[in-house]
Amino acid sequence: MRRIISISSGKGGVGKTTFAINFALSLSRVAPTILIDLDTGTSSVRNTIDTPVAKDLYHFFRKGARLDECLTTLDTSLDPSGAFSNFAFVAGPRHVIDEITNMREEARWRLMQAINDLDARYIVLDLKAGLDANVIDYLPLSNSGVLVFTPHHPAATLAAGDIVKSLLFRKLRFIFAEGSPFFGPGGDRQHQAMINALLNQVEDVYDERLKNLDEFMSDLYGALGDNPYLRAISDVLNSFGVYFVLNMFDGIEESYQTTIRPFVEYLRTYVSSKLHLTNLGWVVHDQQIHEANCQRHPILLQSPSRKEQSIDAIRREIASLESAILGLEDPRLADSAPPADLRDELTRIDPSCTVERQLEILQHMYHSHGQQRVRENFAYITHRALHVMQHLPPDSFGHPRLFSPLEIFDQLMPERAVEEDMEEEAGQEAGLL
Ligand SMILES: Nc1ncnc2c1ncn2[C@@H]1O[C@H](COP(=O)(O)OP(=O)(O)OP(=O)(O)O)[C@@H](O)[C@H]1O
Ligand SMILES: [Mg+2]
Known part of the structure; x- marks a missing residue:
């Protein structure tokens, strides 16, 4: 390879x-x-x-x-x-x-x-x-x-x-x-806003509220308990x-x-x-x-x-x-x-x-x-x-x-790629009809 x-x-x-x-x-x-x-x-x-x-x-x-x-x-x-x-x-x-x-x-x-x-x-x-x-x-x-x-x-x-x-x-x-x-589609916009805002805090070294990703994860655990966002962050860190x-x-x-x-x-x-x-x-x-x-x-x-x-x-x-x-x-x-x-x-x-x-x-x-x-x-x-x-x-x-940024997105989001394929197929079928 x-x-x-x-x-x-x-x-x-x-x-x-x-x-x-x-x-x-x-x-x-x-x-x-x-x-x-x-x-x-x-x-x-x-x-x-x-x-x-x-x-x-x-x-x-x-x-x-x-x-x-x-x-x-x-x-x-x-x-x-x-x-x-x-x-x-x-x-x-x-x-x-x-x-x-x-x-x-x-x-x-x-x-x-x-x-x-x-x-x-x-x-x-x-x-x-x-x-x-x-x-x-x-x-x-x-x-x-x-x-x-x-x-x-x-x-x-x-x-x-x-x-x-x-x-x-x-x-x-x-x-x-x-x-x-x-x-x-059915996702929680509030969670999305919260996670991205917290990531901003961690990334910004001048913002002392959250110093690093470990603190961020502890806080997230405190707020939401075990949750998929936390598992995703944890996977990224463990595999890096x-x-x-x-x-x-x-x-x-x-x-x-x-x-x-x-x-x-x-x-x-x-x-x-x-x-x-x-x-x-x-x-x-x-x-x-x-x-x-x-x-x-x-x-x-x-x-x-x-x-x-x-x-x-x-x-x-x-x-x-x-x-x-x-x-x-x-x-x-x-x-x-x-x-x-x-x-x-x-x-x-x-x-x-x-x-x-x-x-x-x-x-x-x-x-x-x-x-x-x-x-x-x-x-x-x-x-x-x-x-x-x-x-x-x-x-x-x-x-x-x-990978180009779009490919990265697709690679990290297999579900999105599948959804798009399905949409495309549906579109093609509609066109055929
Ligand atoms: N192990 C070493 N022993 C002695 N001199 C070294 C060694 N490694 C590099 N140099 C010398 O240090 C200088 C910088 O090395 P090099 O150009 O490889 O760095 P660079 O990180 O690629 O720099 P740049 O960021 O400018 O591209 C060069 O003059 C090189 O000959
Ligand atoms: Mg060089």
Whole structure:
């Protein structure tokens, strides 16, 4: 099954593009992989890969080229042995083109459909920093995609918390929107108004009446007892996965204090303590990575030094043994059935959403993988990502396809889709009569 993996960060300069390129290169060793530069204002992917680009997103938008005609494969000078022949990328335009940089909904949707039609197992999206529709619409519905943090840019970590919050609220807004089955024809308008007003209070950090979704759910339970709205919110939270990678990793203490701790605290304070967090690993801070980018010859395309090669051989063996353990719980454990009693459910905290647990995981990972170098960092992260994709349902990590807002609505509202089909059929029958 195809997987689209979006790479984002709250703010710029944390290493999204560096991560996206090398992660996509790693994935391409497993199956055909396409990297798409959606940070269309900076065209940074093409500036980091020294390969001639015949067609890019400019040709897709302005010249009517199909997206699969805009794929660029690596020049033989970068990949002489063909080890990365399964890798291709779609470059952003060479210069800023307003309609592409500030993509309108229709153009965005055309691109999304073309991405859905690409023939590859893995599609990696390098998104721009920040939080507008050009980012949100490319992010999955039920998980965060990969959020990249770095201890060197703490503000970006909190902004990544905002991404998680926006994604959750986007989904909840769809569920409780006008016309949803919760408030269908016979539905309760008063409840609809109340739920949306309460969601506004939670979303607004300046409004201190309701701080987060956990408080909201407790209040809703107090007001209405067990009810379908509450179950819907609870399902959204329980099934939402947050995945992150630490870039420019400089040791446990710094990473923990400057990224993980504030991130977990932000989520618990402003979103919910029921979210399941997964640390996919880290990439060390290494001048070689930066130099490789500057030379437009990504680090994973460069041959390892002799010293690295000998380490590589031994580590590969260890890694294959450790991969069974991975310093990880089986991802399915996190997905255990929710408690039957809603009251229990409301007070339940996902252990992975506690700072202590995240520190423990970080320490465990460091203990078994702390001496790894850049190449192994990417191998490890890729391995973990594949592990998650293999063991959890498709929507748990990445997404099988991108949806337009209307499709999201239909997808979340199967009853609405059925109703519409019935109306359409009835209309057709009426027409026939
Ligand atoms: N692990 C690392 N070690 C050393 N330097 C790094 C590392 N990761 C990224 N860099 C450097 O940090 C800078 C920012 O990286 P990059 O362009 O990948 O970030 P970005 O998040 O994509 O930025 P933007 O938001 O501008 O697109 C670059 O100069 C890159 O070479
Ligand atoms: Mg970038």
